Amino acid sequence: MLFELQRPTDDCAVVLLAVHELDTINTDQLESELAKVMGGEGQRNLVIGFEQVKFLASTALGALINIHKVVESRGGQLRLAGMSPEIYSVFDVTRLTKLFSIYPSLDEAMQSLTPTV
Numbered sequence: 106m107l108f109e110l111q112r113p114t115d116d117c118a119v120v121l122l123a124v125h126e127l128d129t130i131n132t133d134q135l136e137s138e139l140a141k142v143m144g145g146e147g148q149r150n151l152v153i154g155f156e157q158v159k160f161l162a163s164t165a166l167g168a169l170i171n172i173h174k175v176v177e178s179r180g181g182q183l184r185l186a187g188m189s190p191e192i193y194s195v196f197d198v199t200r201l202t203k204l205f206s207i208y209p210s211l212d213e214a215m216q217s218l219t220p221t222v
């Protein structure tokens with residue numbers, strides 16, 4: 106399994122735990138999974154956990170930017186959490202730390218969400 110979706114009991118966000126590698130092959134699957142979960146009148150907030158991610162391709166960065174646009178256009182909030190220093194450095198070098206809200210842990214990312222109406 107490349108991704109694990111969770112819905113916390115308070116239902117304030119969908120949590121997606123990405124595993125191992127976000128590369129060219131599974132980036133399309135990432136966008137597809139999120140389109141299903143975030144589609145319709147469903148949840149607007151999304152937290153993506155990077156705790157297990159060891160590799161991140163440039164195509165994954167593009168997909169994350171697209172996901173950010175979709176979530177924001179729906180009035181939702183996107184949080185990224187639990188990155189290793191190596192993965193965080195990719196966001197830092199590309200200046201994507203200015204676009205994304207990145208937190209050390211899933212708990213901190215969840216606590217940062219403001220309620221949406």
